[in-house]
Amino acid sequence: MLRVRTTKTTSGKTAVQVVFRQYQQTIVKKHLGTANSQKELVNLLKLAKQFIEKEEKLRPLWLDQEASHQLISLANLEIDRLSHRFA
Numbered sequence: 001m002l003r004v005r006t007t008k009t010t011s012g013k014t015a016v017q018v019v020f021r022q023y024q025q026t027i028v029k030k031h032l033g034t035a036n037s038q039k040e041l042v043n044l045l046k047l048a049k050q051f052i053e054k055e056e057k058l059r060p061l062w063l064d065q066e067a068s069h070q071l072i073s074l075a076n077l078e079i080d081r082l083s084h085r086f087a
Contacts, residue, residue: 001020001021001056002018002019002020002029002051002052002055002056003018003019003020003052004016004017004018004019004045004048004049004052005017005018005019005026006041006045009034013034013035013036014034014035014041015031015033015034015035016031016032016033016034016035016041016044016045016047016048017029017030017031017032017048018030018032018048018051018052018055029055030051032044032047032048032051
């Protein structure tokens with residue numbers, strides 16, 4: 001599962017990376033750049049989210065405010081399979 005990671009560089013800038021965990025190690029899939037300002041950071045975070053959506057080909061489970069207009073009505077859903085495990 002890909003995630004966005006931000007880290008501070010030695011020069012004080014903020015680096016934005018897309019990473020995943022494998023065998024207890026964090027592996028950088030893509031380095032998107034470094035931000036000097038908050039505006040640049042917001043743009044790089046948007047690029048990171050777009051990259052993850054393309055790579056994983058999955059829709060996010062939790063929608064952000066920008067995507068709230070794309071909500072699906074429960075009345076339009078069809079249940080294919082249902083299972084339950086007791087504790």
